[in-house]
Amino acid sequence: MKEKLRAHANIISVFIVVLxxxxxxxxxxxxxxxxxxxxxxxxxxxxxxxxxxxxxFWKAWNVINEKYVPTTSSTTPTDQEKVWGAIQxxxxxxxxxxxxxxPPVEAKAFGEQISGAFEGVGMEVDVKDGILTxxxxxxxxxxxxxxxxxxxKIIGIDKKxxxxxxxxxxxxxxxxxxxxTVTFSIIRGTSTEPIxxxxxxxxxxVPAMKTETIGDVFVIRxxxxxxxxxxxxxxALRSFVESGKYKLVLDLRGNPGGYLEAAxxxxxxxxxxxxxxxxxxxxxxxxxxxxxxxxxxxxxDKLKFAILIDGGSASASEIxxxxxxxxxxxxxxxxxxxxxGSVQELVEIxxxxxxxxxxxxxxxxxxxxxxxxxxxxxxDVDFDVEKFKATGEDSQLKRAIExxxx
Numbered sequence: 001m002k003e004k005l006r007a008h009a010n011i012i013s014v015f016i017v018v019l020x021x022x023x024x025x026x027x028x029x030x031x032x033x034x035x036x037x038x039x040x041x042x043x044x045x046x047x048x049x050x051x052x053x054x055x056x057f058w059k060a061w062n063v064i065n066e067k068y069v070p071t072t073s074s075t076t077p078t079d080q081e082k083v084w085g086a087i088q089x090x091x092x093x094x095x096x097x098x099x100x101x102x103p104p105v106e107a108k109a110f111g112e113q114i115s116g117a118f119e120g121v122g123m124e125v126d127v128k129d130g131i132l133t134x135x136x137x138x139x140x141x142x143x144x145x146x147x148x149x150x151x152x153k154i155i156g157i158d159k160k161x162x163x164x165x166x167x168x169x170x171x172x173x174x175x176x177x178x179x180x181t182v183t184f185s186i187i188r189g190t191s192t193e194p195i196x197x198x199x200x201x202x203x204x205x206v207p208a209m210k211t212e213t214i215g216d217v218f219v220i221r222x223x224x225x226x227x228x229x230x231x232x233x234x235x236a237l238r239s240f241v242e243s244g245k246y247k248l249v250l251d252l253r254g255n256p257g258g259y260l261e262a263a264x265x266x267x268x269x270x271x272x273x274x275x276x277x278x279x280x281x282x283x284x285x286x287x288x289x290x291x292x293x294x295x296x297x298x299x300x301d302k303l304k305f306a307i308l309i310d311g312g313s314a315s316a317s318e319i320x321x322x323x324x325x326x327x328x329x330x331x332x333x334x335x336x337x338x339x340x341g342s343v344q345e346l347v348e349i350x351x352x353x354x355x356x357x358x359x360x361x362x363x364x365x366x367x368x369x370x371x372x373x374x375x376x377x378x379x380d381v382d383f384d385v386e387k388f389k390a391t392g393e394d395s396q397l398k399r400a401i402e403x404x405x406x
Contacts, residue, residue: 084103087101099357100167101356102354104353120174121141121142121199121201122143134149135256136312136338137149138256148197148199152187154185154186155185155194157185158182159183160173178201178203181199181200182201183198208222208229213243217249223255227262233265234269237298241298247305247405248305250305252317253334253396255312256313256314259316260278260291264293268296269296269298271327272295274295276327277365278291281361282343306330306404308333310334311335313375315341318340319364322364322368322370323364332376332378333400334396341371344357379403381399
């Protein structure tokens with residue numbers, strides 16, 4: 001069973017199955033022949049390396065079995081838990097924070113997260129330059145209301161350091177039952193002094209979008225790219241068309257992304273059939289996928305269109321903004337986007353476990369790698385926090401509207 005979670009992104013190596021089967025069989029020789037193991041497991045291992053020396057692995061395994069004493073903060077792992085840990089280490093050896101193995105508990109939690117409803121604080125996190133970083137708090141969630149901001153660096157969770165943490169472990173520590181509290185130690189901006197922010201967990205229903213009219217401008221605010229986003233956007237566009245207006249602002253600020261399919265569907269409302277939206281650059285370049293407009297393309301040249309982006313706009317947000325900008329359909333206003341432009345595939349290892357692996361990177365229609373530099377707006381505008389607090393004026397939205405009024 002394979003489900004591709006492109007752009008918010010999500011794979012596997014068959015060698016992992018060999019490794020797990022080897023452990024479970026108690027196969028403790030220093031070397032083994034992969035083709036013989038393939039006969040045992042029934043899995044095709046033609047691409048797996050042969051004659052691997054596992055002496056050092058089994059020596060470490062035996063040392064742990066013979067000598068490890070659990071501390072007050074840990075327990076003795078079962079053999080199966082050690083297998084899961086070994087596969088997690090294999091995934092971590094890539095050095096890619098998006099390539100992650102999910103043991104049973106974590107796999108269940110991840111499934112809940114991408115389904116759109118879970119208990120936690122409501123923010124997307126990522127390991128960037130080795131530091132756990134907030135991509136964006138989702139609108140109206142506990143994290144958002146507590147004042148956590150895109151770009152915040154989380155150096156501690158409940159007084160425990162996040163140094164060396166991966167996203168799976170971070171999410172595990174952040175999530176928890178409704179009504180409980182989690183405290184973050186955060187470094188913000190250029191400050192070197194951490195601030196403490198406590199957040200009370202709640203049931204998080206990932207919001208889709210909201211619409212409003214400001215003068216003769218129709219504004220669509222998208223908060224995520226969920227499985228429902230394409231339908232929700234279609235409804236919002238219907239309201240826009242029925243309003244008789246021709247000035248549109250799509251607000252993708254703080255939108256951490258999600259499903260590629262939603263981004264492709266939304267872009268298709270503005271692009272002729274066959275126009276390139278995004279392409280993949282994979283390990284084998286001959287098999288890179290291209291995603292093109294489905295050709296809904298209902299708008300004439302009369303449409304005036306601006307898209308708001310910022311440092312919290314990631315993955316599917318960057319794909320959509322990059323495509324519509326480079327294809328000449330929209331002007332980008334705000335600040336440079338996050339730069340989450342890799343492709344992951346989620347693959348089932350066992351019915352209870354899965355592996356999320358990076359398989360490619362995203363390229364805009366003009367061939368720019370989103371991961372390298374994010375998406376740059378044509379009109380660079382800071383968000384004036386103090387003015388917003390004092391008057392409610394959104395400096396970036398105001399500048400976008402001024403551009404559409406020209």
